[in-house]
Amino acid sequence: MIFRTMLHAFLSRFGARLDHWDVARTRFRVLPTDLDILKHMNNGVYLSIADIGRFDLLRRNGVWGIFEQRGWYPVVASETISFRKSLELWQSFVVESRILGFDEKAVYVEQRFTVDGEIYTQAFIRGRFLKRSGGVVSIEELLEAVGPAPTDFTIPEWLLEWGADAALPSTRAEAPSVWAD
Known part of the structure; x- marks a missing residue:
C-alpha cells in the first residue's frame, strides 16, 4: 500500500485543482495484492x-499544504462502510471523496467506490x-485556516447520531476492556 500511496502523492501534484468543498475523483485498479481468498478486493483494502x-x-484542494504549514495532520476517529458489489482483479474504479460537513468535534467525509458511475x-x-x-485542532481553528464552509452543507441526522454512538472515550479517560458474561 505504501507504493500506491507514494504514486498517488506524486499524481495528485498534477491532478485538477479543487475547491476545498469539491468532489475529488481518484482512479485505481484492483491489483493482485488487493485480493482475498475469494478473489475479490479484500474489505480491509x-x-x-x-x-x-x-x-x-486534501492535496488537490490545497488543505494538505495548509496543514503542513501549521503542523496539523488528520486522523480517522471512526468509519463505516457498506458493500454493494465486489471489485474484481484488474477492474478499474474511481473513489469519489467529498467533505460533508462537521459537528462540534469532527469532520465527516463521504467516499464512494464507483465503476462507470455506479x-x-x-x-x-x-x-x-x-x-x-x-492537542486537537478545533473546528473553529480549522475553518479559520481553510475558510468558511458552504451554507448548504447538510450531514444526515443518522450520520451525526452514528458519530456520537461510535465514539470511544477520550484518550485521557479510562477505557477498560471488560466483556459482559
Whole structure:
C-alpha cells in the first residue's frame, strides 16, 4: 500500500485543482495484492484505498499544504462502510471523496467506490485533526485556516447520531476492556 500511496502523492501534484468543498475523483485498479481468498478486493483494502482518496482530496484542494504549514495532520476517529458489489482483479474504479460537513468535534467525509458511475461501495469517515505540538485542532481553528464552509452543507441526522454512538472515550479517560458474561 505504501507504493500506491507514494504514486498517488506524486499524481495528485498534477491532478485538477479543487475547491476545498469539491468532489475529488481518484482512479485505481484492483491489483493482485488487493485480493482475498475469494478473489475479490479484500474489505480491509477498501479502507486503505479510501485513505489514499482522502489524501488526494486534501492535496488537490490545497488543505494538505495548509496543514503542513501549521503542523496539523488528520486522523480517522471512526468509519463505516457498506458493500454493494465486489471489485474484481484488474477492474478499474474511481473513489469519489467529498467533505460533508462537521459537528462540534469532527469532520465527516463521504467516499464512494464507483465503476462507470455506479456505486459499488460507500464509506463514511469521521475525522479529527491533531497538532504535531500536541492537542486537537478545533473546528473553529480549522475553518479559520481553510475558510468558511458552504451554507448548504447538510450531514444526515443518522450520520451525526452514528458519530456520537461510535465514539470511544477520550484518550485521557479510562477505557477498560471488560466483556459482559
